Amino acid sequence: MTVARQLATFLTDTKTADLPERALEYAAMVIASTIASAAYGTGIESARIIRAMAQERSGRRDAAVWFDAGEKLPVASAIQVNAVLSDAAASDDSDLRNIVHAGTPLTAASLAFAERESANGEAVLTAIVLGYEAAGRISEAITPGFKNRGFHGCLGAAFASAVASARMLNLNAEQMAQTIALTAVSVGGLATAADTSFSREYHAGLAGIQGANAALAARRGFTGEPRVLEARRGFFEAFGGVDGAAAAEIATRDLGGSWDILTDMAIKLMPGAHPYHAIAEAAGNATREAGITADQIASITIHRPGVTSLSGPLHPANLIDMAHSPAYFAAAGAADRTLSWVHASQAKIADPVIHGLINRVIAGPEPTENLARYRQGATVIIRTKDGRSVSNTVFEPKGSAALGLSWNDIDAKYRALMPASGLPEVEIELSLTLIHDFRHVTDVSRLTSLLRAGMD
Numbered sequence: 150m151t152v153a154r155q156l157a158t159f160l161t162d163t164k165t166a167d168l169p170e171r172a173l174e175y176a177a178m179v180i181a182s183t184i185a186s187a188a189y190g191t192g193i194e195s196a197r198i199i200r201a202m203a204q205e206r207s208g209r210r211d212a213a214v215w216f217d218a219g220e221k222l223p224v225a226s227a228i229q230v231n232a233v234l235s236d237a238a239a240s241d242d243s244d245l246r247n248i249v250h251a252g253t254p255l256t257a258a259s260l261a262f263a264e265r266e267s268a269n270g271e272a273v274l275t276a277i278v279l280g281y282e283a284a285g286r287i288s289e290a291i292t293p294g295f296k297n298r299g300f301h302g303c304l305g306a307a308f309a310s311a312v313a314s315a316r317m318l319n320l321n322a323e324q325m326a327q328t329i330a331l332t333a334v335s336v337g338g339l340a341t342a343a344d345t346s347f348s349r350e351y352h353a354g355l356a357g358i359q360g361a362n363a364a365l366a367a368r369r370g371f372t373g374e375p376r377v378l379e380a381r382r383g384f385f386e387a388f389g390g391v392d393g394a395a396a397a398e399i400a401t402r403d404l405g406g407s408w409d410i411l412t413d414m415a416i417k418l419m420p421g422a423h424p425y426h427a428i429a430e431a432a433g434n435a436t437r438e439a440g441i442t443a444d445q446i447a448s449i450t451i452h453r454p455g456v457t458s459l460s461g462p463l464h465p466a467n468l469i470d471m472a473h474s475p476a477y478f479a480a481a482g483a484a485d486r487t488l489s490w491v492h493a494s495q496a497k498i499a500d501p502v503i504h505g506l507i508n509r510v511i512a513g514p515e516p517t518e519n520l521a522r523y524r525q526g527a528t529v530i531i532r533t534k535d536g537r538s539v540s541n542t543v544f545e546p547k548g549s550a551a552l553g554l555s556w557n558d559i560d561a562k563y564r565a566l567m568p569a570s571g572l573p574e575v576e577i578e579l580s581l582t583l584i585h586d587f588r589h590v591t592d593v594s595r596l597t598s599l600l601r602a603g604m605d
Contacts, residue, residue: 155401187231208222211224254309288305302340318365327372421473427543445533451511453526477507
């Protein structure tokens with residue numbers, strides 16, 4: 150049996166009742182997180198461009214564009230637009246093993262197909278859990294090879310959209326296998342462009358639309374190469390540089406034994422690239438606990454596995470720069486004793502106090518102890534001008550599912566970011582209440598209608 154078919158059999162046979170209640174609850178949190186990120190993305194030019202292009206093409210009125218009162222769009226177009234909205238703000242979610250933002254295409258695809266197919270909230274939550282599982286397993290099989298070869302995490306995110314779309318369409322195992330196989334020959338994306346430009350959200354839109362199109366094609370009977378994942382020069386080898394058989398074992402082992410949405414997913418509780426969240430958290434912890442102020446800091450040293458120099462732009466000038474600047478995260482965390490959504494604002498990105506501290510940020514030697522505990526974690530040492538030294542270690546950032554997620558944190562994120570969309574406060578609160586109880590929602594269009602209320 151091919152890898153695609155092994156995964157497909159599991160993904161189609163699994164019922165909602167087979168899933169842990171906490172996994173379904175975390176899926177609802179992913180919806181809230183993704184929509185909140187999309188709200189912040191409404192003001193970003195890249196999202197406006199993709200929305201305008203999709204509206205120009207128009208066609209079937211399947212699904213809504215969030216925070217837009219215009220006509221509904223064909224399902225794949227709506228998925229692309231909404232995925233770009235969320236990813237543009239760099240405030241969605243990540244798989245901590247490989248920084249694949251699966252929740253964005255998952256939510257966009259599941260909600261769009263739910264509108265089109267008149268599916269309920271329980272079906273959406275199930276699709277999200279299973280889509281996360283597929284994306285995590287396939288991505289893990291090519292990690293870290295795909296990054297070393299210069300590819301972006303959208304490679305895995307496309308499988309999230311594909312599986313969620315297939316579940317929402319009630320495809321059988323053979324059709325699900327073809328959906329996976331067709332997605333494998335559709336994806337691409339270069340990290341060097343995603344880290345420095347709007348290409349990151351462009352990748353997210355493509356991941357969403359390509360996964361959806363694969364499911365739609367498979368439903369009509371389109372067939373691809375079923376062994377494409379594990380075949381010689383196939384997906385695993387081409388993108389991960391790994392032996393197909395070894396990668397296949399990683400992708401299919403212990404199916405159902407644990408759930409990626411519970412073990413490896415993390416929801417962003419601050420903006421920017423997830424690998425730098427622990428840096429800001431540790432820097433903030435150190436200065437807060439020691440009562441250190443920015444003018445007292447002589448140096449900020451970052452220690453983390455695999456890091457021996459500072460990457461990304463040293464002095465960010467915009468949101469893209471900020472999202473990929475570990476020096477900014479360290480300096481901002483140290484200066485303000487925390488890092489929050491306000492640090493994605495242009496005013497904070499240009500803060501002279503933060504930029505002054507950036508010049509004192511250095512990368513130190515890699516840690517030598519507890520290496521297995523660092524999951525996008527970091528140790529930060531703050532040295533003061535009067536000779537004091539304070540250290541703090543964060544092994545994995547807040548918002549990690551493995552640490553436990555709280556609705557209080559998700560609600561705070563939702564309320565902080567949603568006003569950027571222009572949505573009235575009443576609808577913000579009503580939509581959040583609906584997401585909390587999404588398991589019992591019988592008509593998903595209730596949510597998407599709330600997301601368009603009061604929009605011009």
